[in-house]
Amino acid sequence: MADDAELLRRAREGDMRALSALYEQYCRVVFARAFLETGSRADAEELMQDVFLLLWKKRRKIQFAGTSALPWLLVCTRHLSANRRRHNHRRTTQALPADLRTGADSEPEAKAVRAQLMARIDASVARLEPIDQEILRLCAVEGLTYQEAADALGISHGSVRNRLGRARAVLRADAAAYTEGGS
Incomplete structure (x- = not known):
């Protein structure tokens, strides 16, 4: 089997079989990385396809670091995912009414309530243990x-689930006390 540099050389000449060979060799790893980036199977599949499409489009300009295509593919996956997140954030933000987009409130009372609520939430979160935060x-x-x-934290799935459940319970209790007029 040809190494990645040879496959890229052949792809530069228009050999689709070379691109197919790179795809077959790395699609599972790229999909796994894309899934970690997106958290969605459908989005990961789309992102993986975009990565290999970009490989084909940029095949004449690409220089692999070393002999493996994998580092380039993984960096490309990360960058395309970040671009997609930024695009989605911009689109969502632009869809908001102008007063919500800027965070401006028409009523001074609403600003005060929002500030008080945010301070309360921050105080509740600050009471949690650092790992729970x-x-x-x-x-x-x-x-x-x-x-x-x-x-990411080097702990078990069960620990995350249990700690998050307890943290949410603390926040819910604080929110309930706040909405009932407690201090």
Whole structure:
């Protein structure tokens, strides 16, 4: 079997079989990385296809670091995923009404309530143990799965699930006390 540099050379000459060979060799790894980036099978499949399409489009300009195509493919996967997240964020933000997009409130009372609520949430989160704060950030804010958060923190899936459940219970209790007029 030809090495990756040879396959790229042949692809530069228009050999689709060379691209197919690279695809067959690396599609599973690229898909796995794409799934970690997106958390969705459908999005990961689309991202993987985009990576190999980009490989084909840029085949004349690409220089692999070393003899393997894998580092280029994985970096490309990460960059395309980040671009997609930025694009989706912009599209979502642009769909919001202008006053929500800027965070401007028409009523001074609404600003005060929002500031008070945010301070309350920050105080509740600050009461959590540092590991629970990090789990909450990874799962609730960044959207990682329990397993991805567990891998990132070097703890078990069950620990993430249990700690996140307890952290959410604390936040719910604080929110309930706040909405009932408690301090």
